[in-house]
Amino acid sequence: MIDQFERLPGIGPRTAQRLALHLLRQPEDQIRAFADALLAARSQVGQCQTCFHLSAEPLCDICRDGKRCDQLLCVVADSRDLLALERTREYKGRYHVLGGLISPMDGIGPDMLQIPSLIQRVDRDGISEVILALTPSVEGDTTSLYLARLLKPFTQVSRIAYGLPVGSELEYADEVTLTRALEGRRAMQ
């Protein structure tokens, strides 16, 4: 059991031991419930057929939610990024999960991601704006530029702001971030 826990990300030998010893002190039916939950999750959780977010149903909670704006589509690399954006409670549109970023170095081309389904969806559903919410890295920038070129015939394309993170000190910001913050300056309302 300790070995199994240690294989999880961010769990070292001491934490693995603590978790294992904790479980050993629990009644057997509780351990069984834990084991069942693991198996059930693995067998039941698949991908939403529309947005490719993790989902136990053919359509995920967000795609089924009738109160969301249908004209706004936010493109993210994976489900963790979608969940981060949901935590802001600011975004009210739909999502599309690519399943990764274009990375020639790692042999990941556009056809290995949910890009054809994205184009189809934007064309079919009359999306008025696609917001690209990809990380500011070489792969993220490559993917953003590639998608912008593909999507422009169908809709308006924007990209989230890159600049100083809230709570940071300007004097400690790296040169590339400061350059982006200067380039991306906005008129004060």
Add this chain to the structure above:
Amino acid sequence: MIDQFERLPGIGPRTAQRLALHLLRQPEDQIRAFADALLAARSQVGQCQTCFHLSAEPLCDICRDGKRCDQLLCVVADSRDLLALERTREYKGRYHVLGGLISPMDGIGPDMLQIPSLIQRVDRDGISEVILALTPSVEGDTTSLYLARLLKPFTQVSRIAYGLPVGSELEYADEVTLTRALEGRRAMQ
């Protein structure tokens, strides 16, 4: 000597000891040169009369540089922020150093900063754009809004972008930064 070094920011007892022992091993004239440099810096470095950056001359290097754009003025809280922006080698305009941020909690009002001199300068020099480069904090935002209101009758006012720092992961960004990144999204060219 160890005590004096320890009073410097970021220098603990062990580093202070190492620096002091290093100096003791140097020839006496080198220690005298070090001491003289400290005294000279204190007595000679003042503020630029135009932009209030640190300067040994009445006008700082940047204000004397004839190759810089006279129509663009970047407002920063202090000289450290100015030096951070200079490291990007992207910005070619002039600066104005406020000497702090408006902070009612700390009793710092607009009249205690270089704000009257800023308004005067913008009015007199025909500045076409003022870029506010203040940290994304309560004090920075307060100061930006205050300055934007004052400066708008004279010139165009913009603010550096707040959003995801370059090289960061979207999934680990805090909610406020992600919200700002969404709000500040830009159309792809």
